[in-house]
Structures are given as C-alpha cells and as structure tokens.
Amino acid sequence: MKADPTSIPSRHDGPPHPLWLRMTHWLNALAVLIMVMSGWRIYNASPLFDFTFPAGITLGGWLGGALQWHFAGMWLLVINGLVYLCLCLSTGRMARRLFPVTPRGVLADARRALAGHLDHSDPRRYNQVQRAAYLFAILDLVLVVLSGLVVWKSVQFPMLRELFGGYDAARLIHFYGMAAIVAFVAGHATMALLVPRSLLAMLSGGPRPPRSDKEIAP
Ligand code: HEM
Structure with missing residues (x-):
C-alpha cells in the first residue's frame, strides 16, 4: 500500500x-x-430520574x-x-x-480496527475513529459548558436559555452531555490502556523528531 x-x-x-x-x-x-x-x-x-448515584x-x-x-x-x-x-x-x-474526517473514512477505520489491522506505530497520526471521537468529546464539552451556564444563570442568559429550549430542556441536555462524556472517557481510557505506547507518548511527549532529514529512514 x-x-x-x-x-x-x-x-x-x-x-x-x-x-x-x-x-x-x-x-x-x-x-x-x-x-x-x-x-x-x-x-x-x-x-431528574428515579435513581441516584x-x-x-x-x-x-x-x-x-x-x-x-x-x-x-x-x-x-x-x-x-x-x-x-x-x-x-x-x-x-x-x-x-483531527482532520480530515469523513463518514466513509470513519467506517473504513472502524472495520480495520475490528479486524485488528489498525496501525498504532506513529503517535503523530490519529485514525479516523479517534479523530471523530476527539472532535465529539470537544463539541460535547462545549455543549455541557453552555447548557451548564443556562442551569446556573438562567435569568442572565435568556437567549442561550431559549436556544436550549428552556431551563428544563437545558438541564436534561446537561445530564445527557455528562453521560456522553463519561461513555467517551470509559472507551478512551480503555483504548489508552490497550495501547500503552500511546499513553506513554501522552505522558512523555513521545519519540523525538529526527534532527535532520538525513536521519529519516528512506
Ligand atoms: C477526562 C476526559 C478526557 C478527555 C475529554 C480527553 C480528550 C482527548 C483528546 C481531545 C485527545 C486528542 C488531543 C489532541 O491531539 O489534540 C486525547 C488524546 C489522548 N488521551 Fe485523552 N481525554 C480524556 C481523558 C483521558 C484519560 C483518562 C486517559 C488515559 C487513561 C487519556 C489518554 C489519552 C491518550 C493516550 C491520548 C493520545 C492518543 C494517541 O496518541 O493515540 N485521556 N484525549
């Protein structure tokens, strides 16, 4: 290839x-x-529901x-x-x-992951499933922060409150956003433990880049 x-x-x-x-x-x-x-x-x-933590x-x-x-x-x-x-x-x-990311690319990489054919050798390159998951986590955190603003200061942010469909809807969205980020972290931390090299790179920075182009293997 x-x-x-x-x-x-x-x-x-x-x-x-x-x-x-x-x-x-x-x-x-x-x-x-x-x-x-x-x-x-x-x-x-x-x-909100009939259970507590x-x-x-x-x-x-x-x-x-x-x-x-x-x-x-x-x-x-x-x-x-x-x-x-x-x-x-x-x-x-x-x-x-984190880009490019396309539905077709995400599906192809998901299939490759399930078949055990994904390459993790280069920590500089995220596969498309990772890219989609990271973009989802970033957008979800933005949503959780904005809906949290409405739950906290509903009167001071009337436009934001209306955008979320009112106080009660913002509270539900805040809860579901939390659930989504917990699900992301569970999958993300599991993947990091399954590929320890990626975890070490996120702790130490990863392998240093070559000092000159001559150092790069042909
Ligand atoms: C708690 C919420 C977390 C969020 C929202 C989050 C989000 C992200 C994002 C957005 C990236 C990509 C960053 C970039 O390249 O710009 C990333 C990378 C990474 N995260 Fe997290 N993370 C979280 C927790 C964790 C935890 C608990 C672990 C480990 C147990 C972890 C391990 C890693 C690793 C190893 C990478 C690099 C992946 C790779 O090189 O293949 N993260 N994370």
Whole structure:
C-alpha cells in the first residue's frame, strides 16, 4: 500500500504531543473528573430520574460542598479548554491531527480496527475513529459548558436559555452531555490502556523528531 505522506516524520515536526498539549490534556481530565463527581452529588439532591448515584463515587459530601467543587472545577475546565482550543487552532494542530474526517473514512477505520489491522506505530497520526471521537468529546464539552451556564444563570442568559429550549430542556441536555462524556472517557481510557505506547507518548511527549532529514529512514 502507498505510504500516507502525512505519516512520514519530518524534522519540521514537533514531538507528537508538545508540553502544552499534555498539560492541557491532563488538566482537562482532572477538571472533567471534578465536574462529573461533584455533578453527581448535586444531581442526588434533586434527581431528574428515579435513581441516584452512590455517595461513595460523588464529590463534596453534601449539596453545598459539591456546588463549591463544581464552580471551582468549572473555571479550570473553561480556562484550560480555551487555552487548548486557542493553541490547537493557532498552531495548526487541529487541522493536521483531527482532520480530515469523513463518514466513509470513519467506517473504513472502524472495520480495520475490528479486524485488528489498525496501525498504532506513529503517535503523530490519529485514525479516523479517534479523530471523530476527539472532535465529539470537544463539541460535547462545549455543549455541557453552555447548557451548564443556562442551569446556573438562567435569568442572565435568556437567549442561550431559549436556544436550549428552556431551563428544563437545558438541564436534561446537561445530564445527557455528562453521560456522553463519561461513555467517551470509559472507551478512551480503555483504548489508552490497550495501547500503552500511546499513553506513554501522552505522558512523555513521545519519540523525538529526527534532527535532520538525513536521519529519516528512506
Ligand atoms: C477526562 C476526559 C478526557 C478527555 C475529554 C480527553 C480528550 C482527548 C483528546 C481531545 C485527545 C486528542 C488531543 C489532541 O491531539 O489534540 C486525547 C488524546 C489522548 N488521551 Fe485523552 N481525554 C480524556 C481523558 C483521558 C484519560 C483518562 C486517559 C488515559 C487513561 C487519556 C489518554 C489519552 C491518550 C493516550 C491520548 C493520545 C492518543 C494517541 O496518541 O493515540 N485521556 N484525549
């Protein structure tokens, strides 16, 4: 099969995962953990459905404590998320790593993954299933933050509230958005553990790029 030119390392490439990416990724993981666990405790005080979350997997101890964790985590999630998005866009990483992505490409890579034929040797290159999943996680977090704004300050954000279909609809969307991010993290963390090289690259930055074009194998 013909080599994909974007997968050939060049000395102009940075490390697969630069420091800013690793820092924002792990801070984001911490923020999501705080938001989800404290959110479950807030939900338990006034459940939307006929179930509650076991107290042992919630954060904050009581409603007031959980709200404080949720609002503190919110700043970390939003500020860190904006830093990630700004750097991802301005460095061109978003265009290089998360695009292109097409329904046909996602299906083809999903089939290859199921047949055990996906190549994980180059941490610079995400397959299309990964790209779609990462874009979904980013968009879902944006949705969760915006619907959270409506639940928090419904009167101050009337246009946003109407966009979500009202306060009650925003609360439901906030809940389903949380469920989607929990499902993403479960699948994502499992994949990271199944491909330890990818996890090591997200911790250390990954193999250094060649110092000159001569170092690149023909
Ligand atoms: C908690 C919420 C999380 C979110 C929203 C999230 C999101 C993402 C995104 C968007 C990327 C691509 C970043 C880029 O290249 O610009 C990524 C990469 C990655 N994440 Fe996460 N992540 C989360 C948690 C985790 C956890 C808990 C682990 C490990 C146990 C993990 C391991 C990784 C690894 C190893 C990569 C690189 C994948 C590769 O090189 O093939 N992430 N994550």
